[in-house]
Amino acid sequence: MRKAALHNLGCKVNAYETEAMEQLLEAAGYEIVSFEEKADVYVINTCSVTNVADKKSRQMLHRAKAKNPDAVVVAAGCYVQAAADKLREDAAVDLIIGNNRKADLVPLLEAWFAGKEIRESITDLAGSNEYEKLHINKQAEHTRAFIKVQDGCNQFCSYCIIPYTRGRVRSRRPEDVEEEVKILAEEGYKEIVLTGIHLTSYGIDFKDEGIDFLTLIKRLHEIDGIERIRFGSLEPRVITEEFASELSRLPKICPHFHLSLQSGCDDTLKRMNRHYTCKEYADRCEILRKHFRNPAITTDVIVGFPAETDADFETTRRFLEKVHFYEMHVFPYSRRAGTRADRMPDQVPEPVKKERSAVLLKLEKKMSGEYRSSFAGTEQEILLEEPVTINDEIYMTGYTKEYVKAAIRLDGRDPKALKNTFVSGILGDFLTEEILLLNEK
Structure with a gap:
């Protein structure tokens, strides 16, 4: 089983597309591993919003090749659209995939491993009205x-x-x-x-x-x-x-x-x-x-x-x-x-x-x-997400609808059982600069 690692740069849209590519690889039989591990395939979903983002994209591509010189390094996303010619000449990059073509990832890899001379999938987006069909059925964050x-x-x-x-x-x-x-x-x-x-x-x-x-x-x-x-x-x-x-x-x-x-x-x-x-x-x-x-x-x-x-x-x-x-x-x-x-x-x-x-x-x-x-003393409902330790006491944190972060005392309860559940109460004192205590009803 080949191992694949992915790294995302940039916005929430990029993050969604990275999750979708990961699930395509999983469905094709790849084992997904951490980007820090040695892998057979590295996929970097690049960003090009600034010159600094371009530089970070290049750095991550070169870092991937350094981890395993024999790996297939895939550049995907916005930097590909902005600098395809540079990437074609970059020895650290094996495959390039533009925006609107990320669904081609698995076929491109199959062609690569079969020894075929196919190195890219890029569309001129200036005249395209096609919406790329990517889907997810799970995300790393479960709430x-x-x-x-x-x-x-x-x-x-x-x-x-x-x-x-x-x-x-x-x-x-x-x-x-x-x-x-x-x-x-x-x-x-x-x-x-x-x-x-x-x-x-x-x-x-x-x-x-x-x-x-x-x-x-x-x-x-x-x-x-x-x-x-x-x-x-x-x-x-x-x-x-x-x-x-x-x-x-x-x-x-x-x-x-x-x-x-x-x-x-x-x-x-x-x-x-x-x-x-x-x-x-x-x-x-x-x-x-x-x-x-x-x-x-x-x-x-x-x-x-x-x-x-x-x-x-x-x-x-x-x-x-x-x-x-x-x-x-x-x-x-x-x-x-x-x-x-x-x-x-x-x-x-x-x-x-x-x-x-x-x-x-x-x-x-x-x-x-x-x-x-302004929310202190008001009744609120939070969706619980993760445990945190504050002053040596364990709390479970979540957010109100307004995205105000609050926490409840665990009091010995299992955080896994509380995750992704709603809890109501009165918001009270600040536990930290950003977290209010929710006194449960």
Whole structure:
């Protein structure tokens, strides 16, 4: 039996695809082993979102070949789409598989081991409207399953290479999504997270059939066994009165909304080619707060984008404070060759980016603590996930629908028996900066 090891780089969509490739290999008779072990096949699902991501992808490919020079090293994913010519010349790489072709992994390996001269499977995604058929029936995490429902992006933000590495928007058939979610529900999963490269574009290629993102959500909401539905990153413009009102009527929806922002300065948003203003974004947050009680609103922010002045940054800081997010993912701007932003003048020095990041991370910590504190004394339900030790005492942790982390005392109970079960109680004191104690009912 041949051994295969996989390593994922990048986003939740990549992680889903890596899980799907692992299951393809298992079904073909491969033994899946840790990436740190000696294997016959190494599959690296690469990322190409920044120059740094490209470098990490190359490093992991070379590390795999160093582990076993006789192994078949497979490069898959976004870096393949961005740099296929370089990979064809790289002695550490044996097979290359582009996006939308990961389902070809096993046939390519069979051809390789049969001595056939087939080294790649790559599609020009610019003109493709085909959705890649990958499926999963389990995930490493047994309480929460990530479901890829959409691929590609039509937005062309000035800092982003993804429309070129992932292609145009392509949606997965709703009946195909339903089938996978039903299988996962039968396997015991109680929470699903819908993910995609530009999730809220779901259905634009099905508009003649009257299928959109909300249609998909409602269909999944009817599946028995699934108790919670979360979303990946959402485009702010999808949040309308109608959309929020409809969601608020669905009890399985988690009031946890990740609305990508990137900057709180209109001038910077224009240079980024983001298609909204700060006022429009803030209005969307207010719509959510109107229809949901104390929803968790999280976001991404890029600091040090080309030509961002001190005044621009201060405008962003004040805007973030005004909206008052639960969590913020703060990224110093990272140049990516092939994007418009890489060619823009007035690139911000790295020390300035670092300083601005520190300011926003401090603000994030303050706002996050305040949001968590707002739940103290309220009755909540958490889905238990894993045990942790805090001050020499063992607790079982889980999350509320708003993704606030809480814990119960084990008191001698078996953590394996508690995993993937719901527990209700009153949230009390902080056990750590990020974990509240849930006093069970």
